[in-house]
Amino acid sequence: MKTQKIYNLVILDASGSMQSIYSQALTGVNETLATIRLAQEEHPELEQYVSLASFSAGEYFLNRIYSALPIAEARDITRKDYPLLGCTALYDAMGTCISELQQKVTHDDRVLVTIITDGYENASRTWNGKQVKSLVEELRQMGWTFTYIGADQDVERVAEEIGVQNSLRFSANAAETQAMFSFERSSRRKYYHKMKCMVDKPCESMVETNDYFADDEPEKR
Numbered sequence: 001m002k003t004q005k006i007y008n009l010v011i012l013d014a015s016g017s018m019q020s021i022y023s024q025a026l027t028g029v030n031e032t033l034a035t036i037r038l039a040q041e042e043h044p045e046l047e048q049y050v051s052l053a054s055f056s057a058g059e060y061f062l063n064r065i066y067s068a069l070p071i072a073e074a075r076d077i078t079r080k081d082y083p084l085l086g087c088t089a090l091y092d093a094m095g096t097c098i099s100e101l102q103q104k105v106t107h108d109d110r111v112l113v114t115i116i117t118d119g120y121e122n123a124s125r126t127w128n129g130k131q132v133k134s135l136v137e138e139l140r141q142m143g144w145t146f147t148y149i150g151a152d153q154d155v156e157r158v159a160e161e162i163g164v165q166n167s168l169r170f171s172a173n174a175a176e177t178q179a180m181f182s183f184e185r186s187s188r189r190k191y192y193h194k195m196k197c198m199v200d201k202p203c204e205s206m207v208e209t210n211d212y213f214a215d216d217e218p219e220k221r
Contacts (some may be wrong), residue, residue: 002164002199005047005109006192007068008036011097013117013186014054014063015088021118021151021177022084028181030076032114035185039192040071045199046192050074051101056086062096068104087123088189090115094162095127098135110195114184118151118172119159122199129161136163140208145191146210149180165210 010029033050040048044054048071054063065081066074094115105111121129136146140163145206148159152170159167191212 002197003047004195005049005105006052006195007049007101007105007109007111008071009051009097009101009111010053010114011093011113011115012052012054012082013088013090013119014056014082014084015086015117015119016084016085017088017119017172021172021174022182024174024177025116025164026077026079026082028177028184031181032151032185033071033074033076035141036071037074037190039040039189043192046195052077053097053142054082054092055089056084057089058086061089061123062093068101087116088119088121089123089125089131090117091124091127091129091162094132094207095135098139102139103204107142111139112129112191113144113146114149115147115164116149121140132161133161138145140165143208145208145212146188147184149151149184151177165208166170168213183213 010032012025012029034050039046040072049068050066050071051068052065054065056062065077089140098113101111139145146164147166147168148162149153149168150158151169151170153170155167168180168184170176
């Protein structure tokens with residue numbers, strides 16, 4: 001049986017402003033982990049790995065929860081795993097997490113990067129937007145898929161600034177956060193189905209497309 005490794009990287013905002021939707025974010029991430037586990041069970045030819053990190057700002061801005069871990073070994077996270085503090089070092093989080101994963105994958109592996117934040121970049125020290133955009137655009141040409149999910153902001157503009165083609169907006173309240181995670185999981189399942197179809201029939205191009213969120217509309221955006 002042919003197999004395909006899929007690395008799921010989730011970069012989750014842990015700044016103080018996430019407090020208003022903290023419970024929904026924690027539940028949503030665990031439901032996303034459940035979706036990845038189910039995909040592994042349903043499609044054993046897709047070898048699922050997960051990297052999960054939350055970010056804020058300062059010297060210890062990055063909280064690496066999982067790093068390229070087989071999904072079967074990834075338990076649900078708790079409040080202890082996901083503390084909130086500080087500001088939003090988005091560029092540093094993206095640059096660091098993506099670069100670290102880049103060192104672990106091969107050219108034949110597929111990578112799905114999901115960025116979830118309720119605020120704009122305001123605290124990075126090492127990476128800037130231009131550097132992040134260059135890195136993202138390079139990896140998109142190698143088949144990496146990037147999605148940017150932002151609350152109460154111009155997500156298309158922000159996504160464009162960092163080289164991401166697939167974006168989704170939601171409002172930072174309980175109902176819309178729940179709807180956003182539900183919609184993302186639906187899109188994720190379709191992504192896995194697409195990867196399954198490509199195992200036996202590889203497409204000629206691995207370049208990322210901009211249709212990750214295209215097929216459906218969430219209940220509220």
